[in-house]
Amino acid sequence: MKDEKVNLNSEQAMQSLDLLKQTQTKLSLSVRPPIWLSSSAGFAYGLFTLSFSFGMNQGIWMWGVLLSIIMFTSLIVYWAQTLKKRGIKGKIWPSNGKSRFTWILSAVVFAILVSSAISTANNGYLLMSALISIITGVCFTATLHYFPNYQFVDGKSYQGNSNE
Amino acid sequence: MNEANFDNVIHAPNRLQICAVLAEIAELDFKQLKQQLDVSDSVLSKHLKSLEDAGYVYILKKLDNGRVRTWVSLSPEGMKAFNGHVLALKAIIG
Numbered sequence: 001m002k003d004e005k006v007n008l009n010s011e012q013a014m015q016s017l018d019l020l021k022q023t024q025t026k027l028s029l030s031v032r033p034p035i036w037l038s039s040s041a042g043f044a045y046g047l048f049t050l051s052f053s054f055g056m057n058q059g060i061w062m063w064g065v066l067l068s069i070i071m072f073t074s075l076i077v078y079w080a081q082t083l084k085k086r087g088i089k090g091k092i093w094p095s096n097g098k099s100r101f102t103w104i105l106s107a108v109v110f111a112i113l114v115s116s117a118i119s120t121a122n123n124g125y126l127l128m129s130a131l132i133s134i135i136t137g138v139c140f141t142a143t144l145h146y147f148p149n150y151q152f153v154d155g156k157s158y159q160g161n162s163n164e
Numbered sequence: 165m166n167e168a169n170f171d172n173v174i175h176a177p178n179r180l181q182i183c184a185v186l187a188e189i190a191e192l193d194f195k196q197l198k199q200q201l202d203v204s205d206s207v208l209s210k211h212l213k214s215l216e217d218a219g220y221v222y223i224l225k226k227l228d229n230g231r232v233r234t235w236v237s238l239s240p241e242g243m244k245a246f247n248g249h250v251l252a253l254k255a256i257i258g
Contacts, residue, residue: 008170013256016180020250023181027188027200087193087233095187095243149188 025153031088032148033079038141044072046137049114053121053129090149099150106143110136168255169248173218178203178211183246186221186238194234212236220245 033041051064083090094100113136121129146152174183181201186192192200198208215221220242224235238246 008253008256010257013253016175016177017250017253017257019177020180020184023184023200024188027185030196030200031189087196088189089191089235091188091190096247099188151188 028149028153033144038144041075042137042141044068045140046133049117049136050133053117094150102147102150166247168251170252171245171249174249187246191235191237
């Protein structure tokens with residue numbers, strides 16, 4: 001059935017692509033974690049950055065690192081299990097170019113943020129390091145909320161679909 | 165790199181939606197897929213059968229807590245055909 005000649009005008013092609021986008025947006029909204037979970041994961045990530053920057057070998061900060069890792073891992077495992085129960089198994093490595101770009105870009109941005117927090121703390125700028133840690137947490141929350149499936153989704157873009 | 169390749173199996177709206185959803189996810193439960201597409205069991209089964217016959221999807225029944233769940237995923241051929249079809253649609257628009 002492949003490569004058959006099909007008479008399709010640009011308007012019909014556009015409609016098909018719109019339908020495709022609507023469908024993928026609906027899916028992204030289904031896999032988006034609730035805001036409490038995104039915020040908690042962002043908080044755990046921020047706490048990890050702060051504790052790790054301020055010195056992992058120093059009493060309370062070591063506990064901070066440990067607590068944040070346990071909290072972060074528990075939240076991710078909880079959400080993956082919730083999705084599985086609902087019948088959705090996500091991909092760790094996305095399949096299309098745009099999503100892969102988002103995945104790599106976010107990994108690079110978070111690596112830069114964490115290493116900036118560490119280096120500023122090592123140079124004695126503790127307040128700056130704390131500020132970067134907060135920014136890291138907020139950015140992580142925003143990434144989970146707006147890029148749940150490695151593609152931008154704001155909820156308003158989905159207007160429902162009617163087919164067949 | 166994918167080539168633009170219009171595919172009549174995928175072009176039907178429901179089948180295009182099935183591929184669009186499965187391209188973004190590792191596996192999807194039949195019920196969840198039905199919910200995503202907002203179609204009946206029979207309509208979804210019919211379209212899945214067409215895609216399975218073309219070798220574009222895998223349909224696996226797995227036991228989960230004592231009940232059978234049907235999981236659907238896109239095959240590598242299905243992914244290639246879907247990406248090629250999307251490129252063909254974009255080429256038509258220009």
